[in-house]
Amino acid sequence: MRIRSVVSLVVLLALLSGIARAEDKKQAKVRVLLLGDSTVIGSVCREMHPKADHLEDIVRKLLVAEADIPPVEVLNRGVNGDMVSLLLGRPQRYEKDVVKQEPFDFIFLRFGLNDVRHLKNFKTEFPADYKKLIAKLRTDHPKAEIVMETAIPYLGEEQDKRVNELVRAIAKEEKVPLLDQYVPYAAALKHGPNMLSYRRMALTAIPEKYRALLPVDAIKGETVYVMDNLLDVHMATVPDWFKDRHPNLAGYQVIGTQLAGYLAPRLRERAKPSP
Numbered sequence: 001m002r003i004r005s006v007v008s009l010v011v012l013l014a015l016l017s018g019i020a021r022a023e024d025k026k027q028a029k030v031r032v033l034l035l036g037d038s039t040v041i042g043s044v045c046r047e048m049h050p051k052a053d054h055l056e057d058i059v060r061k062l063l064v065a066e067a068d069i070p071p072v073e074v075l076n077r078g079v080n081g082d083m084v085s086l087l088l089g090r091p092q093r094y095e096k097d098v099v100k101q102e103p104f105d106f107i108f109l110r111f112g113l114n115d116v117r118h119l120k121n122f123k124t125e126f127p128a129d130y131k132k133l134i135a136k137l138r139t140d141h142p143k144a145e146i147v148m149e150t151a152i153p154y155l156g157e158e159q160d161k162r163v164n165e166l167v168r169a170i171a172k173e174e175k176v177p178l179l180d181q182y183v184p185y186a187a188a189l190k191h192g193p194n195m196l197s198y199r200r201m202a203l204t205a206i207p208e209k210y211r212a213l214l215p216v217d218a219i220k221g222e223t224v225y226v227m228d229n230l231l232d233v234h235m236a237t238v239p240d241w242f243k244d245r246h247p248n249l250a251g252y253q254v255i256g257t258q259l260a261g262y263l264a265p266r267l268r269e270r271a272k273p274s275p
Helices: 002-027 044-050 054-064 086-090 091-099 122-140 157-172 182-189 208-213 249-271
Strands: 030-036 073-075 108-111 145-149 199-201 223-226
Touching: 030 054, 030 091, 030 249, 044 073, 054 073, 054 249, 086 091, 086 122, 091 122, 108 122, 108 249, 122 157, 145 157, 182 249
Parallel strands: 030 073, 030 108, 108 145
Antiparallel strands: 199 223
């Protein structure tokens, strides 16, 4: 009887241990970091609609809806006006946003729109900076999969192409996965060239007769932000009404869908039980 009791106890402990390990694995969150410029952080969308779903929320919620995927934590550390060289040149920020963070499983990088406008020799400086950043990330988060992203349509076809050709070349040289954000974003814009960006204009540039139509919360200081096509019927012919190309909330749905679509099959594969 004692032998049976001991065997039963051993079996029970093994089962409990297996359940505990399974629960630990089930509850372990996959950590994702987003780095990049204003088209990553979406600061205006956050200011105008603080309770809306922003890029990290969209990615997380889309993945929650998928089957057989562990919980995901997405940290958005994009910064307005950011460049690869600026991220590297601000050690305290890099330490705070990257080094001192708990280990990441995926790190997404989307740079180039500011770099191409401000670097003296974009063709040589941008790849050198990017490769330096990738090397640092590999050292600081050795278990993370680093993923480069193409820039969304923003500066015009010629400049966008200039940026993304280099992004693709760097990804190939560094053997880093590439997530194309440009092509699906451009495809979505075929439904309406201005549907994915907000309108930003100085209040003084708004014709007097239309100012009464402005939502109260659209005016921030001396600047007007309209997040969709609400006033396009009146303002479409006003110069620069469509000039700003930053994503609105709809734009981030497109970007977030691509991020979630990239992550889903990889997370599902990770979630499979070991043989």
